[in-house]
Every structure is written in structure tokens, then in C-alpha cells.
Amino acid sequence: MTTPQRTLAWGAGVQSTALAVMSALGDLEPLELIIHTDPQWERYETRVIRSWYQTWLQDHGIETHILPTGNIRTQGAFNHIHMPFWTVDAAGNRRAHLRRQCSREYKIRPTRRFLRARAGYHPSKAPNPPAALYEQWIGISLDEANRRKASRVQYITARWPLVELRMTRHDCIRYLENHDLPVPIKSACIGCPFRPASEWLQMRETSPDEWHEACEFDNAIRHNPLAARVGNEGSSTADRLFVYRHAVPLAEADLATDATRERPGRQLPLLVPEIH
Numbered sequence: 001m002t003t004p005q006r007t008l009a010w011g012a013g014v015q016s017t018a019l020a021v022m023s024a025l026g027d028l029e030p031l032e033l034i035i036h037t038d039p040q041w042e043r044y045e046t047r048v049i050r051s052w053y054q055t056w057l058q059d060h061g062i063e064t065h066i067l068p069t070g071n072i073r074t075q076g077a078f079n080h081i082h083m084p085f086w087t088v089d090a091a092g093n094r095r096a097h098l099r100r101q102c103s104r105e106y107k108i109r110p111t112r113r114f115l116r117a118r119a120g121y122h123p124s125k126a127p128n129p130p131a132a133l134y135e136q137w138i139g140i141s142l143d144e145a146n147r148r149k150a151s152r153v154q155y156i157t158a159r160w161p162l163v164e165l166r167m168t169r170h171d172c173i174r175y176l177e178n179h180d181l182p183v184p185i186k187s188a189c190i191g192c193p194f195r196p197a198s199e200w201l202q203m204r205e206t207s208p209d210e211w212h213e214a215c216e217f218d219n220a221i222r223h224n225p226l227a228a229r230v231g232n233e234g235s236s237t238a239d240r241l242f243v244y245r246h247a248v249p250l251a252e253a254d255l256a257t258d259a260t261r262e263r264p265g266r267q268l269p270l271l272v273p274e275i276h
Helices: 014-024 044-059 072-079 102-118 142-147 169-178 197-206 208-220 255-260
Strands: 005-009 033-038 063-068 086-088 094-097 134-138 156-159 240-242
Touching: 005 014, 005 102, 014 044, 014 134, 014 169, 033 044, 033 102, 044 063, 063 102, 072 102, 072 208, 142 169, 197 208, 197 255
Parallel strands: 005 033, 005 134, 033 063, 134 156
Antiparallel strands: 086 094, 086 240
């Protein structure tokens, strides 16, 4: 039986970066491959630290790929709606968010196509690679273990080493700090609708260019004609779309008040890709 090739779905956030470093330093088994799928709208700080770690990891002998997967800012919001925008219907009632498709379209499927092609198979057509060809590490920590999902394709077996080691996100931060390595910020697109008020507030205060970009994007998607056809997870149609979870224009949101009501350490459901 062929030994599975160990790969890492690297989001360039805290947990997946800690996994990469642990492998590079010999605290976990060696990885053959690290893949970062790039939706081309991540925050500047994420892109800087991603570039730094890509060099560091390759210097430690781990093949690391940055895989562009299309521009989610344009393709994920205007050609098709793949982002989980918050909605208000024609009567002015706030509804649930649109169906979350961005992880699938910009993370899961591109990774799967890349791994198929790497194994010498067509990116999407039969036949499929053999079962358990890849062992895919996922950066889910103990404090979010309920987010684990098994692979939906036979050639990828999902594994969660941080859960096995009973490491939390805080443990990952401490691990990187103990090795004098930079700690990433939470990985998410600039206009991510699942960003909590505290992070929007931090962006507004420390990254005005990104804040302005997010507000422009929020205004641009407000009356997207595709929305009524997409539907959402709480109602059949959507009349107005919003980036901010309280379904008000981002530029007008009372972020300071909303941030005080949030649960400390709250994690965003979009940040860790699932393997389907």
C-alpha cells in the first residue's frame, strides 16, 4: 500500500502556520507539500507574512505553493455570488446570510484540482486518483474541534494534528512566539462578511486604505441583481446585500458598541477550509 503524501491546507493564519512550522522543526511528521489558495483579496499584513513564511518553509525543505484561485472581489460578488452577504428583503426585514460558497469555490475545489493534476489525473474528470493518496492536514485547533469534516473525495484523507495534540489557538500563538517567529493575524478576505465588529474596528483604525476598500465594496454589492436568484439560508430572496452582519452600511455601523457585545476570542467560520 502506498504511503499517503502529507499535505497542508495553509490559510496563512495562526493555526495552519503553526502546523507548518511544527513540521519544519521536527515536532510533527515531515510534510511533502504546503498549498495556499489565494483569493487575491487578503489583507496586506497577511500577504506580507505569507511571503515571509513561504521563503522560511522552503528554506526548511518543504515545497510550498501559492495557488491563485481567481479574484473573489470581482468574481465572487458580481459575476456570481459566492460570498455569504447579509441580507434585507423587499419589505425591509433582515434575513439570514446568503449561502456560503467561497470556501468551496476558492479553497476546496482549487486544492482538489491541483492535487489531482499533481498525481497525473485530469483536474475534474474520471478516473479518480487512488484512495488515500493524500493526507491533508487542516489547521483546526482544539477550541474549534466541532468544525472538523471528513473528506468527501476518496483520494484525500483529512487529518487535524492540532486536535490530536490538544492544542488551542492560544497554544499555537505561544508556540510561534517561543520560536521567535512572527504571529499571523486572522486570515480572511478584506470584505469577508463573517468578520466581527472588533476586527472591522481594528481595520478602520489601523488600515484606512483597506477600510475604504471594504466600504466601497459594501456599497457596490448593495443592490446586486443576482441576489434574488441566489436566495439565502433563511429566506427565499434577498433585496439588499451587506458586508456587515447587522445589515447596515459598513461605513455607518456603530462598531465600537457592537464590539463590546461580542464574545471574546470569537472565531470566524470562514477561515479554515474544509476538504470536500
